[in-house]
Amino acid sequence: MARINQGGAPMASPEHDSGQLPHFVRSFGWGVVAWLPVIILLVAWEVVARSGTVTPFMLPTLTRVFERMGSELVSGELPIAVGLTLWRALAGFVIAAVLGIALGLAMARNRFFYWFFDPIISVGFPIPKIAFLPILVLWLGFFDLSKITMIAFNTIFPVVTATIVGVYSVEKEIIWSARNLGTSERGMLWEILLPAAMPQIFTGLQVALPIALIVGVLTEMAMGGYGVGGSMQTASRMADSLGVFAGIFEIAVVGYVMVKLMAMLRRHLLRWHQESQEPTTV
Amino acid sequence: MDSAVLDRAAAGGAQAANAQIVIDRLSHTYRPAHGRPVLAIDDVSLTVGRREFLALLGPSGCGKSTLLYQLGGFLPTETGTITVDGKKVQGPGPDRGIVFQHFALFPWKTVRANVMYGLQRMSLPKAEQERRAQEFIDLVGLSGFEDSYPSQLSGGMKQRCAIARTLAIDPEILLMDEPFGALDAQTRHLMQTELLAIWNRSPKTVIFVTHDVQEAVYLAQRVAVMSARPGRIKAIIDLDFDRRDPHLTKSKAFVDKVDEIWELVRGEAIKAQAGKA
């Protein structure tokens, strides 16, 4: 998660951050203790669901949700749904990443590109592009093509703006030194600008990936078809609340793993970059 | 008035009778969130007289700021005690005003609102608050900038504003944490002269943390030299220069004193550097 557990940040609280927990907690059980609130939440869920204060329709017991996920896993429904959702989200994300970085670079380096695309990007970024979904369906049909296009359409904006900001924030001295050392125009792009802008670009990608998942799930819900969003919507229509809750768990795990993978990739790719902070995103 | 200042300066060493701040066998261990605990201050005892100007001099990382923060009540005392006017320091309070190296102005408040902040915490009539804020804004030479935000001021002006904010609540003790360390050389010199002028007009107890030997000798009646980590008091030097002399800093006595103290500090600075590597 974005910067929330990083030590060493200046403290807002006048309390001191160390030396207050018993020593054994810090050395051994810290991992478990830190996650205690999550465990308590899950136990509370089970207790409330079993107590009968809410109907099983509103809140099925955790054990039954897990049983459902287990049977979907065995029947193959779960891997297919997760695989399809991931495929569309990642396909849209990769298209947006490649086009977005290319467009961002072109805009940062070329005045005509900048003039032409700047208003389109600045108007397009804040508008709720999901509203265009029925239009895309009209043009591209109900299947993967329209879904992936919708995902790419939503995710390209943060990538473009991050790339432009990244290139603009490359220090003049670095560019001048590179010129001075005889770097060609092409070398400037691949060896200087792109790597120097990479922390910002990666931040844009880290903002874009969760959007890809959100929109991916939305397109499945709105247009049907297989996938986690699709099966949640079907379950919801059939008043099958177990299916809805199983879907929430599945997509939560997918989202969590994706966000963590991106953070790991960032730490690996940007080892040289000191702060390497995770961005605030959706 | 000037002779009174000189008398106090002459009395430099012997304030036990009118001691205001008593630091007794103070130690402090810094415990970072990750890594091993570090002994920052080791068994420091120090007495500061009422209306004395004391400089705490030492290499960076010697714990002199930590000592100041404990005096301010921002950090808890673990081993040893600090008393001010016979009362143990328990937490921050308006009797001890502080000026930080990086100004610590509220960036969302104008100069006037910054200076007013402490006054608003006291139960003063609004008109009186405004009158006093203006008085101190004028004193530090910020007239005309009352409605500017800190981001619109130069470093020297920011520090003037911070000093006005602290002086406005009329603390008995002024804690200064390398207040001129972030300023350029010319501004620093100007601010030093002005600080002395302000102190001469209304003397307060000043504890002035710095790593600049010349600054310490120029400003203080007494200089406490601290050793490299763990911080201890290595020497206390009494000074009795006539600060009204415009050629003071070029006089032989002054230069010799700076050299003498610099010799004391140099060894510690080298140790501090080696400790970092």
Next chain:
Amino acid sequence: MRSGPAFAAGLFRYLPIVFLLLLWHMASTFHLVSTAVLPPLSSVLSSGYDLVSTAEFWDNTGSSMYRGGMGLLLAIVIGGALGIAMAWWKPIRYVSSPLVEIFYPLPKSALIPITALWLGFGDASKILLIFLGCMLPVTIGAFNGARGAEQTLIWSARSLGASRWRTLLDVVVPSALPELLNGARTALALSFILLVSSEMIVARKGLGYLIGFLGDGGNYDAMFAVVLVVAALGFFADRVYLAFARRVLRWRE
């Protein structure tokens, strides 16, 4: 008053948008694409004009604005307060941060069927959805901002005689504001996405529902018009928000 050159510069800046609209119009009027899939701009505008004179349109717009506004307000107030509280009180931080960490990467759209399951198809389920979906970006912004509050500012306030509560209000909250407002902007964009899509998927009312309803009925001119209205609403909401944030943070310039 806008001066001539500034107006011309603005016009020049947005010329590419005019160009795109022109391209759209020409593509359909010269039958480069079928008018069935891309109605001419002129007919979209005229059916849009007809639409805005119906009570039905305003009813749906009002309903969407109410849901979005309420959900977002709750998200910003509660989410912001939670983030600041997490930064200021360690027990709250220890309890909340693992929960925030778990729920933060959840694709928020997955909440649509859950909120419908709990509260049905009406306003309450949309408000809950937007509140839950938009809260965490604000919380994290507020948390990071409050935690980044400079120690010396807090100490200054304390030594100037401020109580802990006053210090929280006078120092920590303003310090948190820039990042909190940044998170709120993300929340604003997200609220539009969740609002419109949930209305398209499960609703009987609202602009998202209207888009789906007109599309299903084959009334594409009007559907395009509503899509443009939603896009414009999102755009202007963002600009109004930016102007507001700039005013609140004017001390930073």
